[in-house]
Amino acid sequence: MPLPNGTSINSSPLEEDEDGEPLIENDKVPPQCCSARLTLAVLMFFGFSVVYGLRVNLSVAMVAMANNTDSKPAVNSSVRACPMPAGMENTSDTFPQPDGIPQYPWDSEAQGWLLGAFFFGYLCTQIPGGYLAGHYGGKWFLGLGVLGTAALTVLTPLAAQMGLYWLFALRALEGFGEGVTFPAMMAMWARWAPPQERSSLMTLSGSGASFGAFLALPLTGFICQTLGWPAVFYICGGAGCLWAVLWFVFVSDDPRTHRRISEQERDYIINSIGPQGKAHGWSVPLLPMLLSVPLWAMIITQMCSNWSYYTLLTSLPTYMSNILHFDLKSNGFLSALPYLGAWLTTSLSGFLADALIQRRVFSVTAVRKLFTLAALLPCAGFLVAVGYAGCSHVLTVTFLTLSTAMAGVSGAGVYMNQLDIAPQYAGFLLGITNTFGTIPGILAPIATGYFTEDHTMAGWRTVFWVAAGVNLGGALFYALFGSGKIQPWAITEEERERSRANSTQDT
Template identity: 75%
Template sequence: MPRPNGYSINSAPSDDSEGDEPLIETDAVPPQCCSARFNLAVLMSLGFSVVYALRVNLSVAMVAMVNTTDPTPVDNRSIFHACPLLPGRENTSNTFQQPERTPQYLWDSETQGWLLGAFFFGYLITQIPGGYLAGHYGGRVFLGLGVLITAALTLLTPLAAQFGSYWLFALRALEGFGEGVTFPAMMAMWARWAPPLERSRLISLSGSGANFGAFLALPLTSYICQTLGWPAVFYIFGAAGCVWSLFWFILVSDDPQTHRRISKEERDYIINTIGSQGTGHGWSVPVLPMMLSVPLWAIIITQMCSNWAYYTLLTSLPTYMNDILHFDLQSNGFLSALPYLGGWLFTVLSGAIADSLIERNVFSITIVRKLFTLTGMLLPAVFLVAVGYSGCSHILTVTFLTLSTTTGGASGAGVFINQIDIAPRYAGFLLGITNTFGTMPGVVAPIATGYFTEDHTLEGWRKVFWVAAGINIGGALFFAIFGSGKIQPWADTEEQRAEAEKNTNRSNSECQQQHATVT
């Protein structure tokens, strides 16, 4: 179906396109509602909700697991700078009543920081291998097994804690090892499932499950801790992950061609729009060109910078709510979760807007990715700094934290899906690479936070927020300069290279004929 502006339904849009007409006819696109690709996005989103629930539940449960936030007495300077206790809590300690025989442990703030960061030690290891194998074989098995393994190990958390902090550290690292394949597998699947003009909304909807999972898990963890005791948290969330895995393996296929319930119209639409880029990349990958690719390094560095702030809040926000603002556990969980509700809504909305801008030729893919990255990193940085100067005002603190995480959702339609723009066939492998680097802040940020806040002062937390904001701004500017939305030459398939060579030869032949006619 050719278009006057040179596009067809069978080809991906060029990054350099201009014009006001939509890239494809609206009536040529099978509806998304209840389609196989939309159902896949919803199921993925639920899966990542479970994944992030399994990841963050320890952040809140930690408040219930320890006998006191820090067994080492604080000095007078710390007490002087801390916020006053809320009315009704003046004569209470940091501990609270749990069901009888619920164990608690004497872990200082440094031990807590290491336990919160333990997950990421394992998470780092399987990102690249998971992305490589998912890109070759397909992502269904890897994503499903990643969630299942993590959920099954979560069931063992109370037992590991009983054995000691070293055992719990090892278990959390193993959970990260299992979960490390999930995001690369997701991207590998969308390389085969997402039409180019729907990438932003489908991938953003899938990834938004991370924020939604954090939103649900934080208050639920608080409630479960107070009513059933903290061990029940890990039993309930672990069981939920196992149930989700069962549905995943029954309902999902690696690509449209092997899906049993997809319509022929939708199958043909997906296959034709993605073309040869929707195939597996084989065993060999262009490692050296990837290592020298400036747009890829722009993604790597920007994700590292963005994740520093994200993981700082994800792992340490409940501690801030408890140590500084003195919210009780139930309020702590709800208020810690509120920012992620905004982030979830903003991520989904940003994906839809980004696709609309690209489809209607308002901006090129490169401009759209940079625009949403800048929005999703600069605004959160401003609000993070504001948190540091909100003092003991609960309303201002919660407001600025919510705005920071909410506006950060815009980057979901920016740098976080940019791998599939520059190299669709290798998207899973590239996400494994970028997420490996992007996970490093998950290891370092909680430890750095523990170091800055060992005295439990507002000044220490202000340093935490300033560092996160500064890193965010640096990453945003780096991507604005070096980021790209164009498919890189090393990512072309053999079919595309042959077609390009054929077009070049044809152009040269036409030029020679014109020259001969003139002479």
């Protein structure tokens, strides 16, 4: 099939960059506006907005669900939580709910386990989800993952009424269903994202996670106080089911099978990605993957970065409530501000990274390291600052927002590195890195519950110091061992044969 420049989708690219990616002249690139690949990114954006809404709604709803009257600060603690604002000294720690809405006597340890329950299931399906999505395509895995999680979310009030263990099991099942979504996304972009557009398309779709958290946190607080906390789960679950209908109607696994894509765009995508855009077979090079230093650089860095991310995602509403004493509506809104910053920086960083790569200012490796360091180092510094902001609402919210916003820059760094080092196995690799990256989602809420058992400022300061230190370690590890070059074990047989043929021709 000929391209506008006279080449064929089966011909080798005329030029490659130093990381081995094909370079396409800018005047041969179909515009993104109204394109099938941009439509896919937008649908993914809203899909991950729903996904994160389903994930974080319990963090705010927990404040209304739990009756915390049994939790008292330690008598001998030298550092107290902030004083109650004027006029609130005699108010209860619980938040009134409409008549008939139950509240439960869950202490901070039980809440920590409930907030971490999602991730017990989430880590189980990452690797198999990525493997199967890379072989079959990601459309059905991503769509059914969101749909299943949304349907289970509707059952949350019933599970809470049945008991703590039932709710824990339900949240773990939600995580089990949602675990396939990010690997499926990566598997789809391996077939859809031209190398010079990977950063912008990936960060646009992935930034839906931050936007979903930004939207869900204040809405959850508002709904809890006006309709009662059960309505949160009914509304969020319904939104997920509605999105799934649109996804299955408008999305295709591969540009070759898309019914509404233009011929020019289809040929551009297929030609620019090359053999790496095809499904991988049943066998994968497991041993070379396990021995790959760049892959371990991603694993370690994502685990370190996720510690601070999940600490804030699951525990920030509790900090706003127990330490700074925001009411439930303010709590949700102010807890959401950091994710607004992350949404903006994630999206903008992708376009900037693509511009640097397209203009050959830096190599892919340099760009990934630059954006990872620019994200994680300031993020760690601002986290430490939060611990010393004291009871200042303005400083606390400012530092939290800056920390999370800077973390979003890593969306164009380590968080899309799988597509660089092994495009064909990107979904499977994301399953591996996300499985390890999910471990902090389990441990961070539990550790936070342990450190903050007495509801003191000193305990929360420890939480922020630990998160900052882990973040810093991940940044330095990636700077030393990260890479943006395609790995030898990821090169397809077709590419090897082509390389041998070119070498024979040159001699």
